[in-house]
Each structure stands twice: as C-alpha cells, then as structure tokens.
Amino acid sequence: MMRAPVGLLSAAILLLASSADIAAQDLMDHSAHSGHDSMRLDRDGSVMNENLDSLPRGCEALGRHLHFTIHAGVKYARDIPGSIFGMSQYEVRVEPCSRVTVTFVNEDEVRHQWMVHGLPKYLYPAGMFHIEASGGKSVTGTFIVPAEDRNYLIHCDLSQHMEKGMRGQLVVGRGSGDLWSVGGASAYFFRDDYMPRFALLFAVLLAVPGFLATWYLAKRESATGSASRREIFD
Amino acid sequence: MKIRKSLLLLIAAIAIGALSYPPQWYPMPLRLQLTRWFGAADYRPLPLSMDPQVLDAETFCPEDASGWREAQVIDGVSVTRSAPCVADNPYAVAAFVKGTNNVSKDTLLRSGLTSDAVEKGRDLDGDGDPDEIHIRLEVAELNGGSSVTQRPVTSYDIAPGIQPGMWVFAPKLVGMAVENFETGIARDALRLPSPAIRVEQGDSITITLENSHYMPHTLHLHGADHGFVDSSGEGNDGVPITSEIPVMPGHARSYELQPRHAGTMFYHCHVQPHVHVLMGLQGLFVVEENRPNNWLQTMNVGAGLVRAPSAAVRESYDQEYDLHYLDLDKDLGERIRKYRDPRLITQSMHREYDITDADVDFFTLNGRSFPYTFRESLLVAAEGERLKLRVVNGGAKGISLHTHGHKFSVTDRDGVRLSPATIVPQDVVWIPTAQRVDLDLFLTNDGLHSYGRGIWLYHDHQNKGVTNDGIGPGGNISAIVYADYIDDSGWPKTQGVPWNQYFTKEYYRKEIPIWESYAPGLFSNTVSDPWWYPRLAGMALALAMLAALSIAALRRRSS
Ligand SMILES: [Cu+2]
Ligand SMILES: [Cu+2]
Numbered sequence: 001m002m003r004a005p006v007g008l009l010s011a012a013i014l015l016l017a018s019s020a021d022i023a024a025q026d027l028m029d030h031s032a033h034s035g036h037d038s039m040r041l042d043r044d045g046s047v048m049n050e051n052l053d054s055l056p057r058g059c060e061a062l063g064r065h066l067h068f069t070i071h072a073g074v075k076y077a078r079d080i081p082g083s084i085f086g087m088s089q090y091e092v093r094v095e096p097c098s099r100v101t102v103t104f105v106n107e108d109e110v111r112h113q114w115m116v117h118g119l120p121k122y123l124y125p126a127g128m129f130h131i132e133a134s135g136g137k138s139v140t141g142t143f144i145v146p147a148e149d150r151n152y153l154i155h156c157d158l159s160q161h162m163e164k165g166m167r168g169q170l171v172v173g174r175g176s177g178d179l180w181s182v183g184g185a186s187a188y189f190f191r192d193d194y195m196p197r198f199a200l201l202f203a204v205l206l207a208v209p210g211f212l213a214t215w216y217l218a219k220r221e222s223a224t225g226s227a228s229r230r231e232i233f234d
Numbered sequence: 235m236k237i238r239k240s241l242l243l244l245i246a247a248i249a250i251g252a253l254s255y256p257p258q259w260y261p262m263p264l265r266l267q268l269t270r271w272f273g274a275a276d277y278r279p280l281p282l283s284m285d286p287q288v289l290d291a292e293t294f295c296p297e298d299a300s301g302w303r304e305a306q307v308i309d310g311v312s313v314t315r316s317a318p319c320v321a322d323n324p325y326a327v328a329a330f331v332k333g334t335n336n337v338s339k340d341t342l343l344r345s346g347l348t349s350d351a352v353e354k355g356r357d358l359d360g361d362g363d364p365d366e367i368h369i370r371l372e373v374a375e376l377n378g379g380s381s382v383t384q385r386p387v388t389s390y391d392i393a394p395g396i397q398p399g400m401w402v403f404a405p406k407l408v409g410m411a412v413e414n415f416e417t418g419i420a421r422d423a424l425r426l427p428s429p430a431i432r433v434e435q436g437d438s439i440t441i442t443l444e445n446s447h448y449m450p451h452t453l454h455l456h457g458a459d460h461g462f463v464d465s466s467g468e469g470n471d472g473v474p475i476t477s478e479i480p481v482m483p484g485h486a487r488s489y490e491l492q493p494r495h496a497g498t499m500f501y502h503c504h505v506q507p508h509v510h511v512l513m514g515l516q517g518l519f520v521v522e523e524n525r526p527n528n529w530l531q532t533m534n535v536g537a538g539l540v541r542a543p544s545a546a547v548r549e550s551y552d553q554e555y556d557l558h559y560l561d562l563d564k565d566l567g568e569r570i571r572k573y574r575d576p577r578l579i580t581q582s583m584h585r586e587y588d589i590t591d592a593d594v595d596f597f598t599l600n601g602r603s604f605p606y607t608f609r610e611s612l613l614v615a616a617e618g619e620r621l622k623l624r625v626v627n628g629g630a631k632g633i634s635l636h637t638h639g640h641k642f643s644v645t646d647r648d649g650v651r652l653s654p655a656t657i658v659p660q661d662v663v664w665i666p667t668a669q670r671v672d673l674d675l676f677l678t679n680d681g682l683h684s685y686g687r688g689i690w691l692y693h694d695h696q697n698k699g700v701t702n703d704g705i706g707p708g709g710n711i712s713a714i715v716y717a718d719y720i721d722d723s724g725w726p727k728t729q730g731v732p733w734n735q736y737f738t739k740e741y742y743r744k745e746i747p748i749w750e751s752y753a754p755g756l757f758s759n760t761v762s763d764p765w766w767y768p769r770l771a772g773m774a775l776a777l778a779m780l781a782a783l784s785i786a787a788l789r790r791r792s793s
Contacts, residue, residue, distance in 0.1 A: 041342075046408055082577060084448040109486035111372070132408065158374075159374040159424065160388070161446070163387060181381040192578050
C-alpha cells in the first residue's frame with residue numbers, strides 16, 4: 001500500500017537524479033587522473049598541484065593571504081547524525097583571487113584528504129588541488145582561488161569518506177549557491193526514509209474519520225440543497 | 235419492450251465473448267468434439283522471429299597502453315611477462331619486492347603506493363633478504379551508495395554491467411580511490427579480491443590494519459602461525475568475542491606474527507564474519523619457505539600470476555598463480571547502496587539480512603566473472619611448463635574445481651604437504667569453504683597430465699558456478715591457454731562462437747536470446763500475436779456488457 005507513493009516519489013527523484021549527477025559532474029569535472037605531474041610526497045602525506053604565485057585569469061592582483069587550519073577525524077563527525085568521518089570546518093569562505101593556505105590536521109589513524117574540485121585546468125591539472133595527510137600527521141598546502149564567484153566541492157576521496165561525512169564547500173566571493181549534502185550546511189540530495197514504524201496505521205486512522213466527515217457533510221448538503229444537486233447524489 | 239432489449243443485449247454479449255475467446259483455451263472435451271465435427275482448423279502461421287538487436291559490445295581486450303604486460307626490470311627487480319590482456323602494475327610489483335621504503339621515488343610514484351605501504355627492514359638471519367616486514371592494509375568499499383548520485387560509488391564491474399556491493403582489504407595507496415571523477419571507476423589496485431599477501435617463513439611480520447571504512451573490522455590470520463596475543467599482551471587473533479575489540483572506523487591496529495610453518499593460508503575479517511567475509515574481506519596469505527636471497531612480492535594485487543616468484547617456487551616451477559574463488563550474494567551487496575546512513579546500512583546487513591535464507595548469485599575467480607576472467611586469469615604457458623597453483627575457496631558454498639585437457643595433483647591441503655601416496659592426478663577437486671589447495675599443473679603432453687596444446691577451460695563444475703546470476707556462460711570460467719593459442723594483445727585465439735554478446739550488459743540482463751549469435755532466427759525472441767488485441771477487446775466488451783446488464787437487472791428488482 002505505502003509502496004505506490006514511494007514508487008512515484010522515487011520516479012520523480014530518478015528524473016531529478018540525472019540533473020543532480022550532471023551538476024555534481026560539472027563540479028567534479030576533470031579529465032583522467034593526471035598522476036604525479038605536480039606532487040609533493042613524503043611520509044606525512046602529499047600536496048598535489050600546489051600554486052603559490054600563478055594568478056588565475058581575471059585576477060588583476062593577488063588577494064589577501066588567508067590561512068585555515070582544518071582538522072579531520074571521526075571525532076568531528078559525532079555531532080552530525082549518520083556520519084562517520086568529519087572535518088572541523090565544512091565551509092571555507094574566501095574572497096576571489098586570495099591565496100589560501102590550508103593546514104590539514106589528520107587526527108585519525110588512517111589517511112584523509114582535503115581536495116578541491118573544479119578549479120581551472122590551465123593552472124590545476126585535472127582541475128584539482130589536493131592535500132593528503134597520513135594518520136596522525138598534518139600537511140600544509142597553498143593555492144590561489146579564481147576570480148569568479150563560485151562554490152567548489154571539497155571532499156576526501158577515500159572510498160566512502162565523502163559519502164559518510166567528509167564533504168564540504170569552498171565559497172569564493174558570493175558563491176554560486178550551496179552544494180547538496182554539505183556537512184551541517186545543506187540537505188542530503190538523496191536521503192533515507194526514516195519513516196516511523198506505525199506511519200501507515202497513523203495515516204489510515206486519519207483517513208477514516210476524514211472520509212466519514214466528508215461523506216456526512218456532503219449528504220447533509222444534498223438533503224438541504226437544490227433539486228439538481230439531489231439528482232447527482234442519488 | 236425493455237426486457238426484450240436486455241435479452242438481445244445479453245445474447246450479443248455472450249456471442250461476442252464466445253467468438254473472441256481463444257480456441258486454445260477451450261476445455262479439452264469441447265475441442266475434441268469440435269474436431270470430430272469440423273476437423274482441424276486452417277493453417278495460420280506462428281508469429282515471426284524478432285530481428286536481432288544491434289548490440290554495442292565492449293572491447294574484449296583493452297589495450298595495454300602503459301606496457302604493463304611486458305617483462306621488465308624495475309629498480310633491479312625482475313618482473314616477468316604477464317600474457318593476458320590486463321596485467322598488474324609492474325612498478326607496484328617492484329615496490330612490493332624491495333619494500334616501498336626502499337624503492338626509487340619514481341617507482342614509488344608509479345606504483346601508486348604510500349612509502350609505508352610495505353616497509354622492509356633488517357636482515358635478521360643474515361641470508362640476504364629482509365626479515366622485518368611491515369604491511370599496511372586499508373579497507374575500501376566498492377559499488378557503494380551516495381547522497382548525491384545513484385551511480386555505484388567507486389565502481390567495479392565483475393562482468394559487463396554487474397556491480398555487486400563489496401568490501402575489500404587494499405594496499406595503502408596515495409590519492410583518489412577512483413581513476414577520475416567522470417567515470418568514478420575504482421583505480422586498478424582497488425578491486426576484488428583483497429590482495430594475496432606473501433611472507434617468508436620465520437620473518438618478523440607486522441600487519442597494521444588502518445580501518446578506513448565506516449564499520450568496525452579486524453584481521454584474522456586463518457591457518458597462519460600467530461600468537462593469540464601480541465608482544466604487548468594485546469589480542470592478536472582478530473576475533474571480537476575472544477580476543478580484542480574490533481578496529482573502529484578511523485583507527486588502526488597492528489597484528490604480529492612470525493610463522494614457523496610454510497604453506498598457503500588465508501586471512502579475513504572476523505567481525506560479523508557471516509556478512510563481512512562474504513562481502514569480500516578475505517585474501518590469500520602465503521607463507522613461502524625460507525631460502526637465502528628470497529625477496530618476495532609481498533602483495534599480489536587481485537591475485538593471479540606472481541610476477542616475482544619466491545626462490546623456493548623458482549626451484550621447482552616455471553610459473554606460480556594465486557587463484558581466489560569467491561561467490562557473492564546480490565541481495566547482501568545491494569544493501570550498501572540501498573541506504574546511505576551507516577546506522578541503517580548496519581541494521582540492514584547485520585540484522586535484517588538472514589544468511590540462513592540466503593543464496594549466492596555471482597561466482598568470481600580473482601575478482602571477476604566470465605567473460606572478464608579471460609582478460610586476467612588465464613593460465614598462459616608453453617607445453618612442458620610446470621605451474622604451481624595456490625587456490626582458496628573463500629565462498630559460502632564449496633567448489634568442484636575441474637580442468638579440461640589436464641589432470642593436476644593436489645600437493646598440499648590447508649598449507650600442509652600431503653603424503654606422497656595420496657598425490658595422484660585428478661581432474662576434479664572439491665574445495666570446501668575456506669580451504670586451500672596447492673595444485674601441480676604440469677603441461678606435459680603425455681595423455682594424462684596434458685592432452686596437448688589448445689585452449690582448455692578450468693572452472694567450478696557445480697552448475698551454478700558457471701553462471702552470472704543464472705545466465706551462462708558466466709561465473710568463474712577461465713582457461714589454460716597454450717602460448718601458441720594466444721595473440722599478441724593477450725586474447726586467446728578461440729575458434730568457437732562469437733563473443734560479442736557476452737561483452738554486453740544486455741546479455742547478462744537476460745535480454746538477448748542465448749544462441750542469437752550463431753543461430754539467428756532459429757531460437758530468437760518471437761514477435762507477439764496481434765490477434766490478441768481484437769480477442770481481448772471482445773472479451774472485455776462482453777464482460778462489461780454482462781456487468782452492466784446485471785446491475786440494471788438488480789436495480790430493477792429493488793425499485
Ligand atoms: Cu577521509
Ligand atoms: Cu569486517
């Protein structure tokens with residue numbers, strides 16, 4: 001019985017899904033993983049596509065130098081129900097053309113990443129800037145954000161880390177609208193149901209008196225109404 | 235007057251109903267009687283065959299753009315040639331042999347591994363090879379769910395269009411889990427099965443499980459000599475109910491062992507093992523005999539050909555292969571995509587899923603099912619070569635491993651050498667769940683060990699094992715291919731039916747008639763019989779008329 005509306009809903013979601021996929025792909029747009037052309041790697045972790053001084057197109061001068069310290073670990077997920085991996089900060093707001101230095105502190109005993117996607121490919125191969133820290137390590141990297149107002153995806157690309165909490169956004173200038181499913185900032189695009197156990201019974205209990213009341217009112221009206229109306233109800 | 239009209243309508247309804255009722259549905263006595271009166275009905279042709287569907291087949295044998303198949307020497311490590319289309323990354327092989335802490339920076343970068351993935355330390359017994367080995371394992375989810383896309387995340391196809399949800403142990407890698415974001419395909423080292431691990435007898439081994447997954451896991455060294463507690467007195471067996479608290483997400487734990495006995499062993503997670511082991515958290519654990527200058531390929535990603543075999547194996551064999559059989563339950567794997575919230579996933583997998591009512595659907599060999607097995611797990615050899623096969627059945631049901639054209643001998647079972655009298659040629663071996671067998675497969679053309687050159691299948695002879703969810707050919711079918719029966723790209727020169735349809739999703743979605751490629755039209759899908767439309771219309775009209783007449787009659791009676 002409950003399956004029908006759920007089915008309809010999921011059909012609607014399916015239609016929406018393709019557009020969400022496209023939107024997500026747009027933000028994640030980058031060609032084949034370009035390997036190690038610009039990678040600083042040591043035992044603590046790695047920084048890929050670091051950029052200290054190349055200005056993105058449209059930037060007349062380098063903006064402010066901003067510094068963020070972002071912690072990662074399971075303990076930062078505790079306040080967000082249904083997530084396992086977390087970050088101390090999911091939203092990073094910066095002015096266009098600023099130089100952003102991120103110190104990524106990994107408080108877990110497994111690897112984590114802080115990756116930004118969708119950056120201009122002429123400066124950042126594959127459109128990404130990427131910091132990876134081994135368990136218990138901290139790694140610092142710097143990049144320069146483009147001139148346009150836009151939201152960029154931040155995430156950890158270990159299998160299921162983004163899906164289980166490590167998903168944030170970099171907002172440049174006024175941004176271009178929140179991304180979906182950002183920890184503590186925006187809703188999940190696909191969400192589990194969490195339907196109460198007796199929801200069906202509850203719905204039926206409401207529907208029965210609703211039906212009876214409408215029936216009663218309609219009958220009363222037909223008893224007192226015009227002749228033509230009476231014909232309809234007979 | 236009114237009654238007469240109704241009567242006429244009633245007669246019309248019955249007539250329409252009777253005329254449109256399909257004769258093949260008439261009761262048998264009536265049909266026989268009609269035959270007696272009128273004889274057989276006139277010939278009416280059966281519906282035609284449908285035109286074959288135009289299919290877009292995948293490339294059978296992807297091009298080896300980076301030259302990974304070739305024999306090469308990397309950082310002084312000899313990596314043998316791998317004949318099938320898809321080969322392991324030889325830089326990772328070299329890094330596993332020398333240790334990720336000892337290889338050149340270039341090799342390390344090309345291997346994709348972290349510098350601490352497999353660390354090799356001191357030579358404790360002074361025999362020319364390192365005896366302190368530190369291995370790090372992560373846990374990865376393949377074909378998982380997401381709150382922003384409905385595509386499987388970190389996708390991995392075991393066969394065309396088949397993407398069961400899976401968990402695997404993985405080597406410790408640098409960077410993203412996927413090749414790139416457009417495809418979302420898992421990078422080559424993230425795959426089923428969990429890597430085969432190779433250590434030397436007597437080595438001092440530490441394995442750190444870095445639990446990068448969102449559920450608790452452990453490492454249990456099945457059959458390999460290890461203490462119940464480690465050097466600090468902590469649990470070392472990986473069994474939550476007796477040994478230690480599982481490794482929670484984001485946490486790590488080290489297991490220690492110094493195996494005194496050599497042989498083919500096994501490792502797996504021991505948290506809710508009826509679910510976690512079936513999901514893929516299991517791998518071969520090979521303890522090689524101690525030899526001088528024995529530099530081992532500590533991990534064999536995806537199992538298969540060992541491209542840098544041990545000294546002991548090189549003494550007696552030309553090639554060594556790790557063969558990992560695993561079956562998968564579609565219904566279990568789906569649950570990691572059905573829910574996003576780990577609380578709901580856990581509830582669904584560990585409470586709602588009932589393995590006592592379950593059955594398996596997919597049958598993999600080294601992480602793939604037919605036809606993808608032919609890209610990776612062919613045993614390619616020349617006549618006269620001696621092959622050592624280390625086989626584990628990690629599946630929920632037993633397998634009945636059979637070779638065409640050959641008889642092999644079981645030399646070891648569960649890592650223990652059998653008595654010589656029992657080592658006899660056979661062509662079927664029963665391998666129950668979790669058992670390992672070492673097989674000698676000698677390509678000696680003597681009418682017993684081998685019947686000569688060719689392409690000879692080897693597969694589980696239990697019938698469901700050669701299907702993908704009931705569609706054959708599928709499952710763990712692979713082949714022994716003699717060197718002159720394989721082309722330069724690594725594809726066997728088969729001379730049977732065309733394979734295009736097997737490389738389509740549609741075939742395994744059960745949409746393609748199975749013999750269409752070589753008997754088109756004969757066993758095709760049929761077009762439907764258009765006569766059903768007037769018949770169904772007539773029957774529906776008759777029923778509607780009868781219903782209307784009955785209601786009218788009832789109303790007349792009540793008024
Ligand atoms: Cu992470
Ligand atoms: Cu587990």
